[in-house]
Amino acid sequence: MPEWPEMEHYRKQLARMILNMPIRQVIVNRPKSLNVTEENFRQAVLGAAIRRVERRAKQLIFVLDTDKYLLLHLMLGGILFYGPEGERPNRSTQIELSFGDNRLYFIGLRLGYLHLFDRSGLEKELSGLGPDPFDAALSPDRFRSMLHGKKGTLKTTLTDQKWLAGIGNCYSDEICFAAGLLPTRGPGSLNQQEGQRLYTAMHGVLHEALAAGGYMEMPLFNGDKLTGSYNDLCKVYDRPGEPCVRCGQPIVFDKVSSRKCFYCTNCQT
Ligand SMILES: [Zn+2]
Known part of the structure; x- marks a missing residue:
């Protein structure tokens, strides 16, 4: 999606x-x-x-x-x-x-x-949607305090549209990988440094994906070379068994609350 x-x-x-x-x-x-x-x-x-x-x-x-x-x-x-x-x-x-x-x-x-x-x-x-990831009012401090009040896992938290609006299965995995955090972690278990890392990774991954035209498979118009370029840049999502770009260990496929989830057990803690 x-x-x-x-x-x-x-x-x-x-x-x-x-x-x-x-x-x-x-x-x-x-x-x-x-x-x-x-x-x-x-x-x-x-x-x-x-x-x-x-x-x-x-x-x-x-x-x-x-x-x-x-x-x-x-x-x-x-x-x-x-x-x-x-x-x-x-x-x-x-x-x-x-x-x-x-x-x-x-x-x-x-x-x-x-x-x-x-x-x-x-x-x-x-009206029921949470803030946009780039909402000016969503400071690192506010993001961390939102994590603290949340039950479940990072996977279910990042994809909860009432909590934060716009992230789904692909980017929740990419963000957790960029932050070096397992998507199975409880949001409340993150220390201050880890919360900051997740915030920075969220902005970095979304910006990078936007610059690459996202992962849609079909061009938007004839001659469109940009749309979908992020498909080749995904590091963990939908890459089960492929070597991790950082450490070479195979990417793991898991289900977290019935959501598809991909991560590296070596690079993410
Ligand atoms: Zn790795």
Whole structure:
């Protein structure tokens, strides 16, 4: 499932491609991906332009110039593609929005959705989320005190969207590896130095992954060489049995509270 770097990457890319152009056509192939009737969706979106693309947690918010909002959650398997009809990917689409000659294709939106909200509806929808990893108010001190009040493991903590919003299975493992901490550790067991290491690793890994275009498998547009480059840079996630980049010992695969988890038992304590 796309996480903070993938969605922030999409946000940055889309913000230079789709803003302030009226949406000329709306195709809905899967009405279940919406929260309103197809007709209401069409009415709200046709002719409107996207003023801004924002991100909250793993979701994108398309801010329309009509004071309506489209909230996109790709969940598992969802991807985006932008381009003219001639470059349409050979995949079934659930929704398409057309801007002039180009279209934004929503693909693999089976569990994911594109929901229409007004301001108060959107705020209500997002109200349960924890702070963003780069929230200005999330100082190292506050991060450490949040760890202290938390039960469970680092794995379940980092992926708890109510605690911290935007991190999932891949980056929780990468962050723990970068911090040299086992994802099975209890958050309250971290000393001050370890808490600081986790905070620094979180920022470092997310920034590095964003700079590399995240791990999505399909380019966002034709000629896009950046999207997905982080796939080759993952050090532990989905690399069971492969030698650890630091010490050479095989990476271990484990399940922590039914979540897939990968780590090095030698480099992480
Ligand atoms: Zn190692």
